[in-house]
Amino acid sequence: MSISITQTISRAFIFGTLILLAVNWIIFRSAILITENTVNTKRLNEVSEYHLNYYRDGGKGTKQVDSLTISYDEFASLPNIIQTHLPESWLGAQSMHFDEDDSEYVIVAKKIDKQTYYLVENSRASEWSDDVFLMIELAVIAGGLFLVLCARFYIVAAANKISLPFRSLAKQLDSDEAKSFEALTVEGHATIELKQTVTAINDYRQSIARSITREKSFTRYVSHELRTPMTVIKGATSLLNRLENEKVSIQTSRISKAVDDMNELTQTLLLLARESNDDDGEIVVDDKLIEQELHDIDTYIQSNECQVDYQILSAFRLPVQPTLFKTLFKNLLINAVNSTAKGQVSIFLDENQLSIIDNGIGLEAQSRGYQGFGIGLVIVEDICQKYGWQFSLVNNDTQGCTAKVTFH
Incomplete structure (x- = not known):
């Protein structure tokens, strides 16, 4: 199925924009999640020295630092789900998400006097809820689609302006006037490339027109010129037939047949050289x-x-x-x-x-x-x-x- 230039540009724009929106959504979602985890991990690591001073001062056991953060003085005291996914020898700071219960923690592990102490923050409680995050994603997507629709109207208008000269050229080529080999023109704002194309087409059409004119003129002139010698040959064979010589009659018969064939060919060429089929009969x-x-x-x-x-x-x-x-x-x-x-x-x-x-x-x-x-x-x-x-x-x-x- 053939489609117009406007439709081609519009479809390409929509397809490309939707891909771009999908990629941007993935980047946006990943950036939000990575940013949340990075910020939480860096913040907890920065304040860990302050909170772990409790153990430097002789404190022991598990301590509720605040509503989100708990400190531990031994690995066995950590929540079971963290013990399952974290090696006991591990040191550092990182954010961990657990699919089993959809929980998320920021964990800091540091050594103080050859003993490892842990600071664990429930980061899930401080992050956006799934509903809020979904609403933000939908808002971003809706905004993107709105911008796409706005841009589409501009793209369609621009595509119509671009395709106008091509539509004008196609209409002229498809019209009856095109058969007369008149010079083609274009409407609207024509690009340099289109002007060059139209010039080349017009030059080519004029060359074809000249060739057709020469061919038809040659066909008519030659066909008419052949009729005179064929008439002379016909007359000569009629005179030879009066001799009533059998051998001569055989040859004159062959000559007459050849002249008839030539006459038929001449008539055919003349008919083919005619401009139209009007009144051809049946x-x-x-x-x-x-x-x-x-x-x-x-x-x-x-x-x-x-x-x-x-x-x-x-x-x-x-x-x-x-x-x-x-x-x-x-x-x-x-x-x-x-x-x-x-x-x-x-x-x-x-x-x-x-x-x-x-x-x-x-x-x-x-x-x-x-x-x-x-x-x-x-x-x-x-x-x-x-x-x-x-x-x-x-x-x-x-x-x-x-x-x-x-x-x-």
């Missing part, structure tokens, strides 16, 4: 038409000793210039026959497509005989392009190849 595709086309190429069928059969479901009308359809059909059929010596060619026709299947040499080998003046398949492709038909020529799974033209 052709009735039926058994009579197929039989006539097979009769016209009977020489090729006989010389290749090829069997040709056809199947047409029912007669139908096809909106196409009759000469062009006949040229297309004949070129495809001659190509199949010349590739299938002593083989089989099958024709299938309906209102949707034409299929010509042979069991000949396939596409890799070179067919013999008539080559359609070397441009047979090129003309087929040009005719299909003119009417928007789909043409394919592929090898069969076993032998030979299939030429297919889809009319719709």
Whole structure:
């Protein structure tokens, strides 16, 4: 599914921002927890000397220093959960969280006169509760989302401004006026890169227009110029036929057939050079038409000793210039026959497509005989392009190849 530049930018922004929010939330949560533990540990370690002076002055046993802090003069007096997770030889200061009862303590262990004394503070009681911490997290996330929404409106507006020239260019390229090869322009604030792109496209379009004009002019001029010598050849062969010489008649017949083929090719080129398909008319595709086309190429069928059969479901009308359809059909059929010596060619026709299947040499080998003046398949492709038909020529799974033209 295709999406616009605005949608692409907006989606990229939202996706990237959500990832950034998630990362920031993780960093924020970790920073709060680390900060709490670090501050509590450093504070208790700093005041531990003052509280442990009790033991330096000769005090013994466990003492309640304040509502959160208790001092111990031996390891065995510590809470059981601390004894379980802390080695008896350990010295220092650290914060410990215990998943068993979700408790958290800051512990300081120091030696005084070769005896280890402990200061334990219940840090859980002085920290934010889970509910308060959750509310703060939700507030941070909500604030982030609010900023994202605000930023999104700005991003969408900026993306629309950026994409406006591209939409204008795409609209022009998709319009009927684009076919006239007029110079393209862009609306809105165009970037340097877009201006360079439009300039390159216009130069390329003008080059194509000049090439098409030259090709069509050449085709028209050459086609018209060929008619004069072909008329002269036709007249000469008519005069030679009056000699009633059998050998001469055979050669004049071949000349006349070649002139007819050239005349058909000339007419085809002229029709392809026309600007539009208006008033092209239509052709009735039926058994009579197929039989006539097979009769016209009977020489090729006989010389290749090829069997040709056809199947047409029912007669139908096809909106196409009759000469062009006949040229297309004949070129495809001659190509199949010349590739299938002593083989089989099958024709299938309906209102949707034409299929010509042979069991000949396939596409890799070179067919013999008539080559359609070397441009047979090129003309087929040009005719299909003119009417928007789909043409394919592929090898069969076993032998030979299939030429297919889809009319719709």
